[in-house]
Amino acid sequence: MIRADRRILMALGALALALGSGAAYRAGMIPGAGRPDAALEDDNAPGAPGAKSRPVSVTVAKTRLQDVPVTVDAVGTVQALNSVTIRTQVDGRLLNLAFTEGQDVKKGEVLAEIDPALYKAQYDQAVAKKAQDEANLANARVDLIRYEKLVAGKFLSHQQYATQKALVTQLEAQARADQAAIDNAKTTLDYATIRSPIDGRVGIRLVDVGNILHPSDQNGIVVVTQLRPINIVFTLPQQALPDIQKAQAAGVAKVRALGTDNSTVIESGDLKVVDNQIDPLTGTVKLKAAFGNADLKLWPGQFVNVRLMLDTIPHAVVAPSPAVQRGPNGAFVYVLGDDGAAHMRSVTTGRQDENIVVIVSGVEPGTTIVTSGFSRIADGSPVRVNNPEEPGSASAAAPQEANRESAPRRERGARGERPPER
Numbered sequence: 524m525i526r527a528d529r530r531i532l533m534a535l536g537a538l539a540l541a542l543g544s545g546a547a548y549r550a551g552m553i554p555g556a557g558r559p560d561a562a563l564e565d566d567n568a569p570g571a572p573g574a575k576s577r578p579v580s581v582t583v584a585k586t587r588l589q590d591v592p593v594t595v596d597a598v599g600t601v602q603a604l605n606s607v608t609i610r611t612q613v614d615g616r617l618l619n620l621a622f623t624e625g626q627d628v629k630k631g632e633v634l635a636e637i638d639p640a641l642y643k644a645q646y647d648q649a650v651a652k653k654a655q656d657e658a659n660l661a662n663a664r665v666d667l668i669r670y671e672k673l674v675a676g677k678f679l680s681h682q683q684y685a686t687q688k689a690l691v692t693q694l695e696a697q698a699r700a701d702q703a704a705i706d707n708a709k710t711t712l713d714y715a716t717i718r719s720p721i722d723g724r725v726g727i728r729l730v731d732v733g734n735i736l737h738p739s740d741q742n743g744i745v746v747v748t749q750l751r752p753i754n755i756v757f758t759l760p761q762q763a764l765p766d767i768q769k770a771q772a773a774g775v776a777k778v779r780a781l782g783t784d785n786s787t788v789i790e791s792g793d794l795k796v797v798d799n800q801i802d803p804l805t806g807t808v809k810l811k812a813a814f815g816n817a818d819l820k821l822w823p824g825q826f827v828n829v830r831l832m833l834d835t836i837p838h839a840v841v842a843p844s845p846a847v848q849r850g851p852n853g854a855f856v857y858v859l860g861d862d863g864a865a866h867m868r869s870v871t872t873g874r875q876d877e878n879i880v881v882i883v884s885g886v887e888p889g890t891t892i893v894t895s896g897f898s899r900i901a902d903g904s905p906v907r908v909n910n911p912e913e914p915g916s917a918s919a920a921a922p923q924e925a926n927r928e929s930a931p932r933r934e935r936g937a938r939g940e941r942p943p944e945r
Contacts, residue, residue: 578907581896583859586842588888591874591881593834595766596785599757599812601825603750605721608743611637611736612714620744624727628719628747635744637736639715646708653701660694667691723749748823753816755780755792757829758807767797767810770833778812780821781828785877790814790821794831840886841879846894847872856886857893857900859908865893867902 611617615637622634670687673679719725726746730736736744755778759767770776776794781787792814801808812829814821821827847854847870854872857865870885886892893906900906 576905578863578905579865579896579899580909581857581865581893581900581906582910583891583908584843584846584894586840586882586886586888586890586892588838589841589879591836591839591841591879592832593766593836593874594830594832595759595763597757597759597829597831599755599780599827599829601821601823601827602754602756602811603723603748603823604752604754604813605723605749606823607720607723607747609634609717609719609745609747610738610740610743611635611717612738613637613642613711614737615639615641615715615735617730617732617734617736617744620728620732622725622745624725624745627724628722630719630722632719633716634719634725634747635717637715637717639712642708642712642715646705646712649701649704649708653698653705656694656697656701660691660698663687663691663694717744719747721747721749722751723747750819750823751816752813753821753823754795755812755814755821755827755829756809757812758802758805758809759831761801761806761808763833764797764801764808766833767794767808767831770794770831771797775832775834777832778814779830779832780814781830783828785828789827790816790818836874836881839873840882840888842882842886842892843894844875844878844880846892847875847880847882848897856882857897857902858886859891859893859906864903864905865900 617635618638619636620634621636622628622632628634667684667687667690670679670684674681674684724747726748728745729742730744767776771794778792778794780789780792782789792812794810795813796811798809798811810831812831842856846856848856853869855867855869858868860866868885871883873881873883875881893900896906
């Protein structure tokens with residue numbers, strides 16, 4: 524019984540194996556019978572006759588002629604044209620501060636007042652002393668005239684006349700000394716009224732009213748800073764010195780203060796001073812530029828990016844900087860051809876910044892070049908232009924037409940149909 528069951532099971536297994544082999548044979552003889560998408564996979568296989576390279580999405584731009592400025596960048600420090608710490612020149616109590624912190628002041632405007640009582644008394648004393656000596660001088664001059672007549676009549680000796688004449692001279696000198704004392708007392712009295720020596724803006728006061736001030740005090744009363752115009756001091760490598768001197772002699776050494784993005788112009792000015800020596804420790808030379816600063820966009824102590832104009836390259840062929848790639852054989856670009864493909868072309872480049880690069884040779888003005896998508900393209904790769912509004916988009920029509928031709932075949936493959944024989 525057991526043997527009969529075993530024979531039955533073996534017979535059923537052989538039958539199942541035969542049926543499976545027949546189905547596999549029929550699937551191999553009829554293309555597409557096994558799987559509906561077999562035709563699609565065969566058609567899209569890399570080695571299939573109908574296979575086409577898929578275009579790479581890129582952006583393009585045209586080279587153009589442009590006057591390119593020759594510049595050099597640096598980081599500078601804004602410095603006030605003049606900065607004065609206001610101090611007292613006489614001892615005394617601070618009676619008044621005649622300014623508001625942050626106020627703009629003019630030259631000669633009163634800033635503070637020291638108690639003038641002592642210095643006013645000294646001035647009055649000097650004036651009174653001069654008046655007394657002038658009275659004595661007037662009396663001595665009258666006596667001298669009288670002595671002169673007596674000497675002429677031989678009623679007085681010449682010695683007495685000479686003595687009187689010397690007295691007049693002495694009193695005249697005393698009068699001049701008294702005037703000097705008056706001037707000194709007047710100057711000291713004027714020091715009690717403190718005025719701004721420059722046009723500028725006052726800062727935060729450094730002392731309060733009521734304090735006793737001395738000329739030897741370390742802290743002053745307030746700092747006045749001149750903001751218009753203003754200077755920027757920066758350093759450049761010594762290798763740039765010949766070009767700087769040439770630009771300064773030609774009158775084209777203009778300086779621009781730039782914002783943190785290194786492109787926004789804050790203020791434009793002129794190069795004023797090139798230092799008379801190079802720092803031997805750093806190999807740099809210090810320069811100073813002057814700016815009008817009408818809108819107070821520059822502030823003392825501020826760090827700013829500085830761009831110094833040295834020259835201009837006229838009618839240079841320029842392209843976007845990302846378009847130029849580097850390889851073992853040097854710089855190259857991908858030129859968009861009429862066949863809708865990107866073709867590698869070697870170029871020689873000149874000055875370059877983050878935006879544009881000067882192409883000395885290799886392409887002509889108006890050449891359409893690829894500016895992105897380099898990781899997926901090679902010499903001769905078909906491309907699809909993503910910015911059709913840019914010139915050169917018409918040349919991308921060929922790969923787009925190829926896409927339209929291959930679309931029906933992909934649809935047939937998706938339905939499981941056999942592609943037509945060619």
